[in-house]
Amino acid sequence: MLPPRLSPGDADALLFDLGRVVLDIDFSRAVACWAEHAGHKPADITARFVRDESFFQHETGKISDAEYFESLRNSLGIAISDDQLLQGWNAIFAGAMPDIAALLPRAAKRMPLYVFSNTNRPHIEYFSQAYPDLLGHFRELYLSSAIGLRKPDAAAYDHVVKSIGVPAERIVFFDDLAQNVEGARACGLKAVQVRSSGDVAATLAALGI
Numbered sequence: 001m002l003p004p005r006l007s008p009g010d011a012d013a014l015l016f017d018l019g020r021v022v023l024d025i026d027f028s029r030a031v032a033c034w035a036e037h038a039g040h041k042p043a044d045i046t047a048r049f050v051r052d053e054s055f056f057q058h059e060t061g062k063i064s065d066a067e068y069f070e071s072l073r074n075s076l077g078i079a080i081s082d083d084q085l086l087q088g089w090n091a092i093f094a095g096a097m098p099d100i101a102a103l104l105p106r107a108a109k110r111m112p113l114y115v116f117s118n119t120n121r122p123h124i125e126y127f128s129q130a131y132p133d134l135l136g137h138f139r140e141l142y143l144s145s146a147i148g149l150r151k152p153d154a155a156a157y158d159h160v161v162k163s164i165g166v167p168a169e170r171i172v173f174f175d176d177l178a179q180n181v182e183g184a185r186a187c188g189l190k191a192v193q194v195r196s197s198g199d200v201a202a203t204l205a206a207l208g209i
Contacts (some may be wrong), residue, residue, distance in 0.1 A: 001178055003199070004190040008208030011077035011190065012105055012170040017151075018117040020176040021194045022104075022134065023127060024094040038078035048076050055208065058120050061145040065122055090126040096134055099197040103204060104137040109208050115141040116160050116173070118150045140164075152183025161187070172207070174200055180183070 019025045028042070037040040052075065054139045059070035069085045074137070086136050107113060124143055128135065135141065138188045142160045149156035168188030175181050184191035192203050 001181060001193045002075050003192050003203065004172075006172065006190065006203060006206040010170075010208075011111065011172045011207055012166045013112050013114060013164055013172075015114045015164070015171050015173040015174040015176075015189070016114050016138070017173075017180065017194070018115055018119065018127070020025070020097065021174050022097060022115070023131065024097050025092050026094040027092050029094065030088040031089050031093040034076065034078060034080065034085065036110070037080045037084040037088070038076075041080060045076055045078065049084055052077065056150070057119050059144050060150050061121070062148075065120075068100070068120075086122055093101050093127060093130060095124075098132070100200065101134060103200055104134065104157055104196065105156055105206055107209050108137045110188070111143060112139045112164075114139055114160070114164060116151070116156075118144040120145045151177075151180040154183065154187055155188040157184055157189065161189070 016022055022172040031042045034040075038045070043194050052071070054063065054068055054071035057063045058065070060165070069082045069153060069179050072085060073080065104113065124145065140163070142163065144150035144156070147156070147159060149159055151157070157168070163173065164171065169190065171189050173181075173184045173189045174183065174194050175191065178193055181191040181193045192199060194200060
């Protein structure tokens with residue numbers, strides 16, 4: 001997917017996904033934790049994990065953590081407690097993406113930064129406590145389980161754009177998933193697919209930041 005053509009002055013706001021854009025995510029850490037608690041092979045758990053309807057309902061705040069964990073326990077076929085599931089669930093966070101800690105403050109001096117992430121209540125509670133300095137560069141965090149909308153639905157982008165108060169075409173959006181980039185572009189945002197922090201750095205350079 002080709003990046004948009006950008007020049008200095010082309011943006012009034014920057015909008016960032018969190019996972020694999022700002023925060024590094026390693027789902028194998030969750031699997032290893034659950035496998036150890038359950039006495040299963042990690043490969044067996046990986047094969048059973050799916051992003052099903054319960055996953056999406058949890059990510060939009062429509063079901064409780066306990067309801068989702070019960071669904072997850074059943075789909076994975078493991079008899080472990082909610083606390084053990086939560087331990088693995090939050091183990092996915094592996095620190096900041098390389099170089100992003102230097103890029104964000106530089107960008108924040110030039111224009112407002114925002115977050116738009118598909119995420120859930122336990123993850124929000126965890127990363128808010130684990131990465132306050134990193135997240136402090138953002139004026140607002142639009143989180144799917146709080147706003148009841150998720151990417152790549154058009155209503156989700158429209159909600160965020162309206163809240164930011166900047167025309168969609170004046171917002172540059174960073175996301176690691178192609179479907180989210182495509183959804184953002186369909187709603188008029190200038191969207192960049194992030195494969196590494198180098199893509200963020202290159203975009204900021206194009207904007208003269």
